[in-house]
Amino acid sequence: xxxxxxxxxxxxxxxxxxxxxxxxxxxxxSYLNLNGRWDxxxxxxxxxxxxxxxxxxxxPFSPEAPLSGVDRQLLPDQRLWYRRTFELPPGFRRDRVxxxxxxxxxxxxxxxxxxxxxxxxxxxxxxHCDITDALEDGVNTILVAVRDSTDTDxxxxxxxxxxxxxxxxxxxxxxxxxxxxxxxxxxxITSLSVTPHLDDESIEITVYSSGAxxxxxxxxxxxxxxxxxxxxxxxxxxxxxxxxxRMWSPEDPxxxxxxxxxxxxxxGSYFGMxxxxxxxxxxxVPRILLNGRPYFHAGVLDQGYWPDGLYTAPSDxxxxxxxxxxxxxGYTMLRKHIKIEPLRWYYHCDRLGMLxxxxxxxxxxxxxxxxxxxxxxAHLDDTDLERFGRADRGNRxxxxxxxxxxxxxxxxxxxxxxxxxxxxxxxxxEAAAITEELAGLDPTRLIDQASGWHDxxxxxxxxxxxxxxxxxxxTDEDARILALTEYGGYSLRIDGHLWGEETFGYRGYExxxxxxxxxxxxxxxxxxxxxxxxxxxxxxxxxxxVEDEINGLLSYDRAVTKPTAQLIRR
Numbered sequence: 183x184x185x186x187x188x189x190x191x192x193x194x195x196x197x198x199x200x201x202x203x204x205x206x207x208x209x210x211x212s213y214l215n216l217n218g219r220w221d222x223x224x225x226x227x228x229x230x231x232x233x234x235x236x237x238x239x240x241x242p243f244s245p246e247a248p249l250s251g252v253d254r255q256l257l258p259d260q261r262l263w264y265r266r267t268f269e270l271p272p273g274f275r276r277d278r279v280x281x282x283x284x285x286x287x288x289x290x291x292x293x294x295x296x297x298x299x300x301x302x303x304x305x306x307x308x309x310h311c312d313i314t315d316a317l318e319d320g321v322n323t324i325l326v327a328v329r330d331s332t333d334t335d336x337x338x339x340x341x342x343x344x345x346x347x348x349x350x351x352x353x354x355x356x357x358x359x360x361x362x363x364x365x366x367x368x369x370x371i372t373s374l375s376v377t378p379h380l381d382d383e384s385i386e387i388t389v390y391s392s393g394a395x396x397x398x399x400x401x402x403x404x405x406x407x408x409x410x411x412x413x414x415x416x417x418x419x420x421x422x423x424x425x426x427x428r429m430w431s432p433e434d435p436x437x438x439x440x441x442x443x444x445x446x447x448x449x450g451s452y453f454g455m456x457x458x459x460x461x462x463x464x465x466x467v468p469r470i471l472l473n474g475r476p477y478f479h480a481g482v483l484d485q486g487y488w489p490d491g492l493y494t495a496p497s498d499x500x501x502x503x504x505x506x507x508x509x510x511x512g513y514t515m516l517r518k519h520i521k522i523e524p525l526r527w528y529y530h531c532d533r534l535g536m537l538x539x540x541x542x543x544x545x546x547x548x549x550x551x552x553x554x555x556x557x558x559x560a561h562l563d564d565t566d567l568e569r570f571g572r573a574d575r576g577n578r579x580x581x582x583x584x585x586x587x588x589x590x591x592x593x594x595x596x597x598x599x600x601x602x603x604x605x606x607x608x609x610x611x612e613a614a615a616i617t618e619e620l621a622g623l624d625p626t627r628l629i630d631q632a633s634g635w636h637d638x639x640x641x642x643x644x645x646x647x648x649x650x651x652x653x654x655x656x657t658d659e660d661a662r663i664l665a666l667t668e669y670g671g672y673s674l675r676i677d678g679h680l681w682g683e684e685t686f687g688y689r690g691y692e693x694x695x696x697x698x699x700x701x702x703x704x705x706x707x708x709x710x711x712x713x714x715x716x717x718x719x720x721x722x723x724x725x726x727x728v729e730d731e732i733n734g735l736l737s738y739d740r741a742v743t744k745p746t747a748q749l750i751r752r
Contacts, residue, residue, distance in 0.1 A: 186681050188739050190500040191249055191490035196240055202498045204284055204360040206529035207594050208374060209450040214274065214363040216324075217241050221265040224254060227329065232263045239264070241361060242284065244354035247492040256355035257344070258334050264326040264357060270317075270365075277368040279317060282310045284359020284524055286328060287493075288337055293325040305330070306338060306522040306543050307587050308359070330355040336577035336609075338543040338584060340520040341485065348686045351485075351729050354492040359524050369393030370447040375419070376440065376594045377626060380429065380457040380473060384421045391416045391444055399443040404428070409438070416444060429473045430454030430596055432514045435535030437596065454532060454596035458627055460642060460663060467716045468663050470599075470628065472537075479537060479599070479719035481515035482508050482735065483668060486523055487728045489681055489738045493521070501527050503740060504725060505536050511735070511743075511750040517667070517721045520544055520605060522588060531597040539600040539630065539667075539721070542588060545581055546609030547571040553607040556647075557635045564610045564636055572611035581609070582619065589623045601627055602667075606634040606647065613638045633667045643667070649688040649723075653708045655715040665719035666709070671733040672700055674744050679727075679737035687733040688723075694744060701745045 199217040203209055221235040222245065243250035245262065256262050270279070281292065287305030291298065295318050300311030332353040333339045343350035375388040389398040395416055402410040402424065414420040428436045440451040459471040469476035484504070488495055495501045505527075508516060515537035522543060531538050549571035553562060567573045585603070592598055601620055604610040610632060617631045617640045631641025644660045646653075647668040656664070673687020674697045691697040709720060726734035735750065736743055743750075 185248055186489040186679070186739050187248070188488060188490055188496055188500060189741070190496040190503075191488070194249060194496055199240060200242065200360050200494075200498065202526060204282075204362060205525055207376075207451045207525065208371070210364055210366070210448070212274065212276070212364040212366065214268070214271065216266065216268060216361040216363065219266075222252065223263045224256060225261050225263065227259050227261050229261060235263070235265060241266075242357045242359050243491055243494050244287070244356050244358050246352055246354045247490065247494060249490045249494075249496060255344075255353065256328070256330050258329075258331045262328040262330070262356050264328070265323065267321050267323050268363070269321055270363075274363075274365055275317075276365040278312055278314045278370075279363060279365045280310045281313045281324070282308065282360075282362045282364065283357065284308050284361070285522075286326070286357050287355050288328075288330040288332075288339075290326055290328045293327075295323055304338065304584055304587070306340075307584065307591060308525075326357070328356045336545050336547050336571075336574055337580070338545040340543050346729065347684065348730055351487055352492060358493045367446040369396065369445050371398075371442060371444050371449050373590075374440075374442065374449070374451055374594065376451065376453045378427075378453060378455045378457065379421065380427065380455055382421070383425060383427055384423050385410075385438075385453060385455070386419050386421050387414065387440075387442075388419045389414065389416045389442055389444060393445075396444055401441040401443075403439040403441070424455065427455040430456040430535075431472060431477075432509070432535040432537060435533055435596075437533060451594075452532070452596075453594065456596065458599050460628065465714070467718075468661065469718050470663060472599075476718075477514075478713065479515040479539075479665075480513050481517050481537070481539065481719060481721040482513050483519050483721050483724040484508075484516040485519050485724060485726075485728050486521045486527075487726075489729075495524075495527075498526060500740070502530050502534075505530050505534050507736070507740075507743075508725060509534060509536055511747055515539060515599070515719070515721075516725070517541065517602070519724075520608075522591070525591075528592065528595045528597065532595065536597055538595065538598045539602055540588075540592060540598055541602040541605060541633075542581075542585060544605065544609035546577065546611070547574065549607065553610075553636070561632075561636045561638070562607070564607075564613050564632075564638060567611055570607065570609075570611050572609065578611060581611075582616075585616070585620065586623065589620070593624065599627060600630055600643075602630045602633050604632045604636075607632075607636045610636055614640045617641050628663075630665065630667060643719075653712065655712045655717065663718045664716040665721075666712075666717060667719070667721045668723050669709075669720065670701075670704065671723040672697055672704070673731075673733040675732055676737045676742050676744070679739050679742055680732070681727070681729050681738050684730050685732045686730040694746075698745045698749050702749060
């Protein structure tokens, strides 16, 4: 493996790492970023307190990521320790002080000045600790202890593998999203639920607070103009009329600004007026509807990996680049594959106009090898829990809990159109019941129940993956929407932009010209003719090369676009 840097990683300022406010849909004026240099040490798991530290790590880059400055793999029988000090700026402290972690992979304990202030399990979800009672005047010391079993047990781990290779990637551990402080009144806003009702020309808002039920003041702006105000009870969903709303779409990603005041607390947010649904086109073919009209989802598989930061984009500008580049190439959708991104990524999709299909993060134990094979006319019954590696009841319960966490976290994302609970049988179980639960939690979006194979006949899509074979429109009866949710995977080595010596792809080409010709033929001969026959969504594999995989539209360092931009747009 060679060190491969993106241009953002090469320009990284260690004193200014991901400084942007990390929670765009719940913004306060209280913010102290704690990214930067922390002390670290990796010890045996049985160590309960380190007596020394090995050096410094650049948070929030994992120790396995080149940008962290560590270049060490955390193993399941080890513990990763972080330490840093801080002082609160004058006037920062109000009633309560909260310490936020965007994500820590996989479980951790948090200490302040020697006192335990919280713990968390689940490597993809944000959490916070109320550190008020442990604060001291002057210098305070944070200590974080992390364990990560990666793929050695049933916890959610995505495409990380301790034995990486092919379609499986380098495992990463520890803090991988922004760490920050805020101070709030004792009674404060904890979250918002914002649901557009386009047909009713109204927005449904629920304000959740830490205190007893209170009245909240709602102000909605379109640019500088106030278009609606209301006083609502916290904890109660309330419909607020919005006359002649301007609809959100990829072509016109219009957002409204939202301000919520509750007692002494005030937060800023935003929303878009749009709807997702199912309906027939003029020919009677089932289609995805956006704002009541058929809308083709031309998508790209987006793994969210970086050669220098692994799970962590080296900068906000790097995240924007991926989204904006795909939009510029003509795509309207990104399928976020087996990963949950920092909230700023979804904000950029909202404001730039990029639809999102969101995969849930897979877990589970070893499955029957037959589960991983492409079914030839037969889909295995996923209630056979032993066969699918889901016999552990606690493990299944954890997946359901994390499903609920994911919906709660991303519920207000304007661009999120489709949930994808399972992919190619990885960690799949009882997909029919999971789909029913997911639809109950969020009836406003569509569900791709089982992307690729082991289809249980539910959800809103007939979801197919085709790589080596020619794509043919199915001829049997199925009332669901037809979606080609992975295809392509055409690969090309770009010397000077490779991550390692081993490479993987589904169809390999020797030159940019050969790749371009194959890309053109694939779409003109197979994809475009299938659209009148019912094809309603496509997901090309993939946005960029990732480690061994050299099947990206972009090189792994995002420096080269392989098929020309002009060709892709056409």
